[in-house]
Amino acid sequence: MRAIQIVTTRLSSCLRPIRFEFLSSSSSPRLFSNPRRLICTAAATKSDGGRSGSIVAPLVENEEEVQKIDVNPPKGTRDFAPDDMRLRNWLFNHFKEVSRLFGYEEVDYPVLETEALFIRKAGEEIRDQLYCFEDRGNRRVALRPELTPSLARLVIQKGKSVSLPLKWFAIGQCWRYERMTRGRRREHYQWNMDIIGVPQVTAEAELISAIVSFFKRIGITASDVGFKVSSRKVLQEMLRKYGVPENLFGRVCIIIDKIEKIPIDEIKKELGSTGISEDAIEQLLQVLSVKSLDDLEDVLGGAGEAIADLKQLFSLAEKFGYSEWIQFDASVVRGLAYYTGIVFEGFDRKGNLRAICGGGRYDRLLPTYGGDDIPACGFGFGDAVIVELLKEKNLLPELGQEVENIVCALEKDLQGAAATVATALRSKGQTVDLVLESKPLKWVFKRAARINARRLILVGKTEWEDGSVSVKVLSSGEQFQVKLNDLE
Amino acid sequence: MRAIQIVTTRLSSCLRPIRFEFLSSSSSPRLFSNPRRLICTAAATKSDGGRSGSIVAPLVENEEEVQKIDVNPPKGTRDFAPDDMRLRNWLFNHFKEVSRLFGYEEVDYPVLETEALFIRKAGEEIRDQLYCFEDRGNRRVALRPELTPSLARLVIQKGKSVSLPLKWFAIGQCWRYERMTRGRRREHYQWNMDIIGVPQVTAEAELISAIVSFFKRIGITASDVGFKVSSRKVLQEMLRKYGVPENLFGRVCIIIDKIEKIPIDEIKKELGSTGISEDAIEQLLQVLSVKSLDDLEDVLGGAGEAIADLKQLFSLAEKFGYSEWIQFDASVVRGLAYYTGIVFEGFDRKGNLRAICGGGRYDRLLPTYGGDDIPACGFGFGDAVIVELLKEKNLLPELGQEVENIVCALEKDLQGAAATVATALRSKGQTVDLVLESKPLKWVFKRAARINARRLILVGKTEWEDGSVSVKVLSSGEQFQVKLNDLE
Numbered sequence: 021m022r023a024i025q026i027v028t029t030r031l032s033s034c035l036r037p038i039r040f041e042f043l044s045s046s047s048s049p050r051l052f053s054n055p056r057r058l059i060c061t062a063a064a065t066k067s068d069g070g071r072s073g074s075i076v077a078p079l080v081e082n083e084e085e086v087q088k089i090d091v092n093p094p095k096g097t098r099d100f101a102p103d104d105m106r107l108r109n110w111l112f113n114h115f116k117e118v119s120r121l122f123g124y125e126e127v128d129y130p131v132l133e134t135e136a137l138f139i140r141k142a143g144e145e146i147r148d149q150l151y152c153f154e155d156r157g158n159r160r161v162a163l164r165p166e167l168t169p170s171l172a173r174l175v176i177q178k179g180k181s182v183s184l185p186l187k188w189f190a191i192g193q194c195w196r197y198e199r200m201t202r203g204r205r206r207e208h209y210q211w212n213m214d215i216i217g218v219p220q221v222t223a224e225a226e227l228i229s230a231i232v233s234f235f236k237r238i239g240i241t242a243s244d245v246g247f248k249v250s251s252r253k254v255l256q257e258m259l260r261k262y263g264v265p266e267n268l269f270g271r272v273c274i275i276i277d278k279i280e281k282i283p284i285d286e287i288k289k290e291l292g293s294t295g296i297s298e299d300a301i302e303q304l305l306q307v308l309s310v311k312s313l314d315d316l317e318d319v320l321g322g323a324g325e326a327i328a329d330l331k332q333l334f335s336l337a338e339k340f341g342y343s344e345w346i347q348f349d350a351s352v353v354r355g356l357a358y359y360t361g362i363v364f365e366g367f368d369r370k371g372n373l374r375a376i377c378g379g380g381r382y383d384r385l386l387p388t389y390g391g392d393d394i395p396a397c398g399f400g401f402g403d404a405v406i407v408e409l410l411k412e413k414n415l416l417p418e419l420g421q422e423v424e425n426i427v428c429a430l431e432k433d434l435q436g437a438a439a440t441v442a443t444a445l446r447s448k449g450q451t452v453d454l455v456l457e458s459k460p461l462k463w464v465f466k467r468a469a470r471i472n473a474r475r476l477i478l479v480g481k482t483e484w485e486d487g488s489v490s491v492k493v494l495s496s497g498e499q500f501q502v503k504l505n506d507l508e
Numbered sequence: 509m510r511a512i513q514i515v516t517t518r519l520s521s522c523l524r525p526i527r528f529e530f531l532s533s534s535s536s537p538r539l540f541s542n543p544r545r546l547i548c549t550a551a552a553t554k555s556d557g558g559r560s561g562s563i564v565a566p567l568v569e570n571e572e573e574v575q576k577i578d579v580n581p582p583k584g585t586r587d588f589a590p591d592d593m594r595l596r597n598w599l600f601n602h603f604k605e606v607s608r609l610f611g612y613e614e615v616d617y618p619v620l621e622t623e624a625l626f627i628r629k630a631g632e633e634i635r636d637q638l639y640c641f642e643d644r645g646n647r648r649v650a651l652r653p654e655l656t657p658s659l660a661r662l663v664i665q666k667g668k669s670v671s672l673p674l675k676w677f678a679i680g681q682c683w684r685y686e687r688m689t690r691g692r693r694r695e696h697y698q699w700n701m702d703i704i705g706v707p708q709v710t711a712e713a714e715l716i717s718a719i720v721s722f723f724k725r726i727g728i729t730a731s732d733v734g735f736k737v738s739s740r741k742v743l744q745e746m747l748r749k750y751g752v753p754e755n756l757f758g759r760v761c762i763i764i765d766k767i768e769k770i771p772i773d774e775i776k777k778e779l780g781s782t783g784i785s786e787d788a789i790e791q792l793l794q795v796l797s798v799k800s801l802d803d804l805e806d807v808l809g810g811a812g813e814a815i816a817d818l819k820q821l822f823s824l825a826e827k828f829g830y831s832e833w834i835q836f837d838a839s840v841v842r843g844l845a846y847y848t849g850i851v852f853e854g855f856d857r858k859g860n861l862r863a864i865c866g867g868g869r870y871d872r873l874l875p876t877y878g879g880d881d882i883p884a885c886g887f888g889f890g891d892a893v894i895v896e897l898l899k900e901k902n903l904l905p906e907l908g909q910e911v912e913n914i915v916c917a918l919e920k921d922l923q924g925a926a927a928t929v930a931t932a933l934r935s936k937g938q939t940v941d942l943v944l945e946s947k948p949l950k951w952v953f954k955r956a957a958r959i960n961a962r963r964l965i966l967v968g969k970t971e972w973e974d975g976s977v978s979v980k981v982l983s984s985g986e987q988f989q990v991k992l993n994d995l996e
Contacts, residue, residue: 218944223944
């Protein structure tokens with residue numbers, strides 16, 4: 021009795037018809053022309069011993085249909101196969117180790133947040149690309165595009181229960197929904213370090229010091245990358261000088277941040293639409309081309325906070341020991357609306373790559389969300405551009421699997437004994453790959469080589485009767501027998 | 509000139525009106541009665557030096573409105589403040605260390621997957637609770653409810669480029685959209701270990717060994733928890749015996765998994781609706797109450813695979829050294845449709861908690877997705893129930909912040925010097941909390957105590973002129989001066 025049935029999947033009411041995403045990526049190893057083919061395998065219903073008539077099947081559905089799936093992750097997202105994961109762990113461990121050396125505590129927040137947390141109206145790119153949804157309870161939610169708003173939320177929530185300053189770090193996945201396909205992905209991981217409660221530039225100076233430490237650890241030098249540093253107070257003082265209302269500040273910053281991305285006439289038009297006079301626009305644009313603090317002082321005068329902050333930062337850079345890494349550049353404003361003071365970005369000196377990292381002071385973010393007036397600054401450092409840079413510089417580490425021992429029974433009957441050996445070694449802190457099937461020795465040696473095993477432990481009948489095993493040191497070929505209890 | 513304006517946020521076309529979620533949680537430290545109040549602060553536009561008439565502001569928007577936010581994370585999700593994160597890291601590090609000892613490689617997949625990957629029609633709870641959305645490109649996507657489908661996808665994608673068996677582990681966040689509020693959260697982290705390519709029960713036996721190793725590391729004993737073990741082949745053989753079509757297998761398993769959750773009459777009704785005879789249903793339910801392998805053999809006969817697999821598993825358990833942890837229990841079927849062979853779950857012996865972990869063999873999952881016919885098994889271990897158990901047993905570790913040094917300048921002028929000292933120590937691998945402001949010594953001592961600093965390094969004028977600093981060992985009170993270069 022064989023029944024072959026083609027059925028379609030019955031979807032619950034919450035589930036609308038499925039649409040598949042076809043990836044344009046040509047590197048996809050398998051792409052099915054018809055990803056939703058429902059193929060039913062032959063469902064043999066053996067009636068051996070069954071009582072005839074014991075089943076009436078009015079609605080027999082064939083559970084084991086074959087539903088060929090798109091084997092690629094959703095567009096713009098990544099799988100981390102073991103090789104990729106080793107690299108990711110290597111990178112994240114450096115992030116963590118630097119944060120630890122600087123005395124920062126790790127935190128995390130939900131990857132899914134209320135959409136409102138990310139809605140600011142300064143015209144940021146980050147908002148236009150919000151990966152947002154309506155959930156099943158009709159709530160507007162978003163996969164976080166950045167970590168800072170969640171940090172602000174948590175700090176406000178903790179209120180007086182925490183002692184300032186807070187020094188926190190996080191490594192979290194961030195998302196953006198980009199309609200264009202420019203080879204940019206829709207998710208990346210970001211390392212953030214933030215200081216909450218320190219109004220002085222010492223905070224920004226320490227943050228940059230942390231990033232420099234990170235670069236040094238992974239072999240990046242001051243001739244590879246640098247930091248462009250400015251202060252939003254430069255723009256603020258210019259706007260004040262030209263009588264532009266302060267409430268335009270965030271919008272003006274966002275427009276100016278686009279200077280290298282869109283034509284200058286567009287910039288002028290956008291600035292003009294905010295109501296700023298042509299004269300003021302020309303002066304603003306001129307000050308952005310200033311590349312030295314002395315020249316800036318000529319424009320702004322010596323009394324303002326912008327100059328004072330920047331001077332202090334450069335002086336501290338010397339004390340922290342990273343003067344050669346930083347330079348003043350008035351054109352740096354960064355693309356987030358909430359920055360208020362020092363802003364900085366890490367760049368590759370060859371100019372091939374996008375900004376490697378960026379950050380600054382955001383003293384007004386907490387009060388804007390309804391929290392206390394607490395100063396703050398921080399940076400974000402993505403996991404994508406740095407890997408590009410490391411590739412370019414040939415600095416990517418070679419990271420293979422590393423298992424100390426491979427344990428193998430020489431006969432099927434001894435698989436239990438091999439399990440005992442593996443357990444003994446593992447309880448001593450040794451890593452063990454236990455061969456779970458009967459395999460020829462040739463296969464075992466090949467596997468041992470692939471996992472970079474240091475020793476091959478063979479469990480054979482004669483030795484095991486004596487409580488012993490054969491050990492082969494794979495680098496030297498040395499071979500010996502040892503009692504299991506004496507095996508370290 | 510002061511302009512106070514109340515404006516509403518202009519949303520881009522993609523963003524529908526914002527709805528806030530009101531949390532019922534009474535523990536929320538701050539809950540605003542009107543979360544979307546738009547309050548504008550006074551925007552003072554100083555016209556000092558501004559050219560009169562230089563600005564026409566037709567559409568002035570006040571950027572710095574106060575948008576009080578709900579300070580809690582979205583319903584059912586968690587923030588990880590430093591304390592929570594330390595516990596999470598402690599737990600995850602044990603997951604990772606056990607996986608490493610067993611020679612497993614870490615992998616990860618996107619938290620957002622195509623919804624179709626999770627749609628199986630056996631009536632699983634996991635599908636009814638799918639956290640699914642339509643994205644901005646009208647694609648059906650879901651926050652993953654489990655990791656196994658993504659693993660299967662990646663294995664199929666890798667195809668012949670990987671050598672079997674694969675031993676992989678992952679720690680990933682999983683989501684479910686639960687309408688009921690039973691104190692269950694909407695996200696949790698899950699530790700998975702999987703073996704791809706081993707048909708023998710040695711694989712399941714090793715997986716349980718790994719979980720036992722984990723329990724032992726964190727202080728949980730065989731008198732605290734145990735594993736109930738069965739095989740889906742028991743049900744399969746019963747169905748075969750009663751002539752029930754094999755294609756009903758998954759559905760029957762899912763119905764039977766609900767036995768302890770819904771009344772037995774409901775179970776019978778659901779089973780009846782699949783077309784199984786009343787007689788067969790009675791026999792099925794009876795076999796599920798069997799608690800010993802000998803009794804099972806009486807029912808099924810000695811020839812079947814179910815008995816053979818289970819016997820081998822119990823024999824291997826002895827060799828791995830965890831016999832006292834496991835027991836046969838025919839009622840265990842697990843709630844996922846794809847299991848085909850051995851199934852197991854970890855439970856607390858006091859019976860207060862839900863299953864701690866669970867897993868089994870899923871030999872048909874890869875071919876169902878269109879992949880090769882590769883056997884596989886694995887388990888999932890959540891981060892929630894285990895923490896409950898540890899609390900109950902008073903086994904939760906006390907994890908404070910640990911920073912070796914706190915470095916502080918005694919005068920504001922010496923903050924740069926303190927930065928130099930901090931940098932020197934950090935480059936030697938010492939963790940340093942640098943005091944970034946001028947603070948009284950009392951404050952510094954309090955902070956040192958809070959972060960469990962071992963040493964306080966004071967940078968004073970006289971000593972620094974000599975290149976020295978004062979070191980106070982906080983445990984002993986011992987105090988000495990030392991040249992910075994000699995400070996280890």
